[in-house]
Amino acid sequence: MSQEKKISVRETVYKKNDDLAEEIRKNMKNKGKLFFNIMGSIGAGKTLLLENLAVKLSTHYRVFVINGDIATTIDADRIAKHGVKTVQINTGGGCHLNANLIAKELEKINIDDFDIFFTENVGNLICPAAWDVGAQMNIVVVSITEGEYVVKKHPIIFKDAEIAIINKCDLDGLGFDSQVLEEDASKIKSGMKVICTSAKTGQGIDDFIEALGIEIPRDE
Amino acid sequence: MHEFSLASAIVEQVKEIIEEHKAIRVKKISISAGPYELIIPDLLQDSFKIITDELEKFRESVLELIRKPARITCLECDYNGEPDSEGDEEFAFNFKCPECGSRDTHIDRSYLTIESVDLELPS
Numbered sequence: 523m524s525q526e527k528k529i530s531v532r533e534t535v536y537k538k539n540d541d542l543a544e545e546i547r548k549n550m551k552n553k554g555k556l557f558f559n560i561m562g563s564i565g566a567g568k569t570l571l572l573e574n575l576a577v578k579l580s581t582h583y584r585v586f587v588i589n590g591d592i593a594t595t596i597d598a599d600r601i602a603k604h605g606v607k608t609v610q611i612n613t614g615g616g617c618h619l620n621a622n623l624i625a626k627e628l629e630k631i632n633i634d635d636f637d638i639f640f641t642e643n644v645g646n647l648i649c650p651a652a653w654d655v656g657a658q659m660n661i662v663v664v665s666i667t668e669g670e671y672v673v674k675k676h677p678i679i680f681k682d683a684e685i686a687i688i689n690k691c692d693l694d695g696l697g698f699d700s701q702v703l704e705e706d707a708s709k710i711k712s713g714m715k716v717i718c719t720s721a722k723t724g725q726g727i728d729d730f731i732e733a734l735g736i737e738i739p740r741d742e
Numbered sequence: 743m744h745e746f747s748l749a750s751a752i753v754e755q756v757k758e759i760i761e762e763h764k765a766i767r768v769k770k771i772s773i774s775a776g777p778y779e780l781i782i783p784d785l786l787q788d789s790f791k792i793i794t795d796e797l798e799k800f801r802e803s804v805l806e807l808i809r810k811p812a813r814i815t816c817l818e819c820d821y822n823g824e825p826d827s828e829g830d831e832e833f834a835f836n837f838k839c840p841e842c843g844s845r846d847t848h849i850d851r852s853y854l855t856i857e858s859v860d861l862e863l864p865s
Binding site: 523524525526527528529530531532533534535536537538539615616617618620648649652653674675676677678681706709710711712 | 744746747748751752754755759763766769773778779780817832833834835837845846848849851853854855856857858859860861862863864865
């Protein structure tokens, strides 16, 4: 014989992930490290932006980049060419990184060997939004070639972001328009830092670094 | 397709509850979600079936999804409750404050919650 019992749980499904993310965030903060999570669609230009950041930051800081992709090490290899340490997480079919995947990679290194950490999340404007990876700041990258409605269609991912990057602005006026994306990103959240960049020409990269709160010492 | 991740998270959390109560199996899991979780119910159910297929403690268990209305907290005027019932013509999701019209709102995503589980326990 057995008996039935209803147990009231009332606990968020994200609890384990959120607890671990908070632990990562606190640990990084206590050690004086910076940790940024870069999200955006496939082809928005996240990897090329990170290549730009790697070039500018690696002369003064020890940078560690965690790339998320369903397969291949293409992105991590591209960024590693610029003198920063990278690791590629292959999620198989998973459409986002999570705190557990990040924690596993951080366990393999000595955090004190680095100053600034980035994740390049799996290319997707939906799924990464709900999964906290433990970063101190979220950045969403959209590019003007994704069309003028991309922010209107995917506003939720911007809710947890502090910076919205409108990329590929070198194509502004050539059949694409950055202004509507800038305006939409600003409407979702007050205080959102909206920056137009071109990872191809380098436009706006210094503004991006400034928005991240990273200082690059001037050369003597 | 984050439904597979969500189903995995649900199963992992329920496994702990089964263990804690030394249950024979779980008969029903009730979860609640609002529109900001962007869940496709059929995909969640399919994922749940795939993950629990060979788990004896989840044999014939039912995943019940309770839909709840969206909830926001306005960062301009402190309103807490459902977003503007007239909707938002501009954005695909409505998180507009009905009191002051601001979109500068916190959206409550902790809504995706395991409400309860029905366990079969040894007598």
